[in-house]
Amino acid sequence: MSVHGASAQEMFSGTKEVADSHKFNEENLFQWMTENVEGFEGPMDVRQFKGGQSNPTFKLITPKKAYVMRRKPPGKLLPSAHAVDREFRVIDALYPLGYPVARPYALCEDTDVVGTMFYVMDHVEGRILWDGTLPDYEPAERRAIYEAKVNTFADLHNVDWKKAGLEGFGKEGDYVARQIHRWTKQYTASETKTITEMNKLIEWLPENIPPGETTTIVHGDYRLDNMILHPTEPKVIAVLDWELSTLGDPLADFTYHLMNWVMPSSDGRGAIVDIPDLEAYGIPTMEEYIDMYCKRRGLSSLPEVSYYFAYNAFRLAAICQGIVGRVRDGTASNANATAMEARVPLLANFAYDQAKKAGMPA
Structure with missing residues (x-):
């Protein structure tokens, strides 16, 4: 792998501890998941994905499977930015058609749960490639x-x-x-x-x-x-x-x-x-x-x-x-x-x- 490829892949791939500025009430989320996500069973561990600048994205890990939560960031926001409700709507429309998107579960517009609007979808196992020149491939x-x-x-x-x-x-x-x-x-x-x-x-x-x-x-x-x-x-x-x-x-x-x-x-x-x-x-x-x-x-x-x-x-x-x-x-x-x-x-x-x-x- 090239140095550039390695640094991009390393910099953006995987998860980290939840950043202090994005911490939220995990018990509230657990309760919401129990009520709104079909088949959800705890316990649940929360990690934050390294990649992505706009909407903070989290991996929710349970013994049986993993989920992904995308939420609006906290703080002062531009009027049309961070539209997680629109993201959810388009994924929800495309998933039944067989278009390749993660299975969406539910959107939460109640800001009392984690502090901002969010939605939850399946975690899809596969490759995310960060360098478009594909240095590792033939x-x-x-x-x-x-x-x-x-x-x-x-x-x-x-x-x-x-x-x-x-x-x-x-x-x-x-x-x-x-x-x-x-x-x-x-x-x-x-x-x-x-x-x-x-x-x-x-x-x-x-x-x-x-x-x-x-x-x-x-x-x-x-x-x-x-x-x-x-x-x-x-x-x-x-x-x-x-x-x-x-x-x-x-x-x-x-x-x-x-x-x-x-x-x-x-x-x-x-x-x-x-x-x-x-x-x-x-x-x-x-x-x-x-x-x-x-x-x-x-x-x-x-x-x-x-x-x-x-x-x-x-x-x-x-x-x-x-x-x-x-x-x-x-x-x-x-x-x-x-x-x-x-x-x-x-x-x-x-x-x-x-x-x-x-x-x-x-």
Whole structure:
């Protein structure tokens, strides 16, 4: 394993003692589990997962099985962030369809139980891989994992959201426009310094949205470390972290994921963009990956991706700035969150360059 791969895998994998800032009344939770989770039997041991910056996530271990609890963090929160109730709703809709998500049990909106809203789902045993370059794998294995990943993504965008019972989960149409508005608001609420490129993008992006938008379920943050792979097979057995999911433009969702092919790593993990010969290495080229997605969805091609790259980098800059704001307000749940501050101008510059490719005046 590479040093980078080892450090990322080690830094984010597994569990730790519950952080002091996220401690809660475990007896209350035990009582709630007894009343609301089918088949639950104690005793119960609580650990906190190391990975994940937004919603603190806990492993609940009992003699017979393990569960996962995701809760809103305590403290001052941005209005639309940490929507664990929305996460629960989409998992609850997808699970009966056979889409790979953990089995959901119940949502608790009563803040008296652990202090904030939370939900509980099955703990799925498998592999979470933190380095997208897959340093531990052979070329054929890498390709198989990437094929499973893109097919699972296309399958999500192929789900009939009305039949899945997700009417009202998001507004139909104008997704990109609404997202630009939302993330502009989050960015300005969390702003700690002026970034000229962000201000220019805030003006240009909403005026230049590509036509022909369709509506599907979108994940919002689909990437390798937000899924659990089968322990031995190249198969996605659970997609995680649905906090940003809604109804929206599948191409915005897919092109966000595609940015892995053009963006450098920001945290010491390997980056696809640094691999000189993807074909020999086993990871599909961006063009191949787009083709796999289009085939699975029955699309002839994707429109020009530069606009979408600009939009997605802008959105990611706003998300990172939101984390910086949470550090400032004392509510961030990951020790690495302060490193986000350096990412914001880099993402703003990347978005600005892509917007110029898409026709924005310099």
